[in-house]
Amino acid sequence: MTGMLLNPDRLFRKKFVSCMAALAVLLLLSGCESNQRKSSLKIGDRAPDFTATDLEGEKISLHEWRGHPVVLRFWSTDCIYCRADTPIFNEYFDKYKDMGLMVVYLNSGASQEEVARFVSDLAIPFPVVMDKDGAVAALYRVRIVPQTIIIGPEQKINAAVPGGVGEAELQKLLAKYFVNGGKR
Numbered sequence: 786m787t788g789m790l791l792n793p794d795r796l797f798r799k800k801f802v803s804c805m806a807a808l809a810v811l812l813l814l815s816g817c818e819s820n821q822r823k824s825s826l827k828i829g830d831r832a833p834d835f836t837a838t839d840l841e842g843e844k845i846s847l848h849e850w851r852g853h854p855v856v857l858r859f860w861s862t863d864c865i866y867c868r869a870d871t872p873i874f875n876e877y878f879d880k881y882k883d884m885g886l887m888v889v890y891l892n893s894g895a896s897q898e899e900v901a902r903f904v905s906d907l908a909i910p911f912p913v914v915m916d917k918d919g920a921v922a923a924l925y926r927v928r929i930v931p932q933t934i935i936i937g938p939e940q941k942i943n944a945a946v947p948g949g950v951g952e953a954e955l956q957k958l959l960a961k962y963f964v965n966g967g968k969r
Contacts, residue, residue: 826926828943832936833924837891839912840901845889847940853885854962855936859916859927862895862903866949867931871907873952878911881963885938887911893919894930935959 826833832855836846847855858874860867878888890909892900893916904913916922925934925945935944935958944958 826942826945828945830942832934832940832942834940835921835924837914837916837921839889839914840897840904841912843912845912845914847936850887851940852938853887854938854959855887855889855940856959857921857925857934857936858888858890859922859925859930859932859934860890860892861930862892862899864931868903868907870931870949870951871909873950873955875908875910876952877955877959881959882911884963886959886962889914891916891921893917893922938962 832847834847836844838844856874858867874888874890878886888911890904890911890913892913895903897915900913900915903909914921925932927934929947931948931950933944933946933950934942935946937943946954946958950958
C-alpha cells in the first residue's frame with residue numbers, strides 16, 4: 786500500500802514545475818497579444834496611405850482617391866479563391882468605375898511573369914501592384930491571403946474580409962456607395 790503513495794516532495798516539485806510552465810506560457814502569450822493589439826488596425830481606423838507602382842508603370846497613391854470607395858485585394862497567384870472570385874471584382878469594377886469605385890490588387894509573393902499571366906488570364910481591368918517587399922501588406926497587417934480591405938471615401942477602413950468574396954458579400958460591402966446608381 787505504501788508503494789502506491791507519491792513522495793510529497795516529488796508531488797510538490799511536479800506541481801511547481803507544471804505551474805511555472807503554465808505561467809511562462811501565459812506571460813509569453815499575453816506579451817504577444819498586447820503587442821498585436823497595439824499594432825492592429827480596426828474598422829473605423831484611418832487607412833494607412835501608400836504609394837506604389839502598378840504593372841503598367843503608373844504610380845498610385847491612396848490619398849489621391851480620397852472621396853472614392855477603394856477596394857484593396859491582397860492575393861496570390863496560387864490561391865484558388867483569388868482565381869474564383871476575381872471575375873466578381875472585375876464585374877463590380879466595370880459596373881461602378883464611372884461612379885468612382887477604385888480597385889487595386891496587391892501581390893507580394895509571385896514573380897512579375899506569374900502575376901502578368903494571372904492578370905491576362907482573368908482580364909483584370911484595374912491596377913495590379915507588385916508589393917515585392919510586402920510593405921503595403923505590412924501597413925495593413927495582412928497575414929493571410931486573400932484578404933479584401935474596403936476603404937470608404939473618407940479613407941477609413943470599413944471592412945476587412947479574409948478569404949474569398951462572393952458577389953452578394955461584395956454587393957453588401959459596397960452598396961451604400963452605389964445606392965440608386967451612385968446617387969446617395
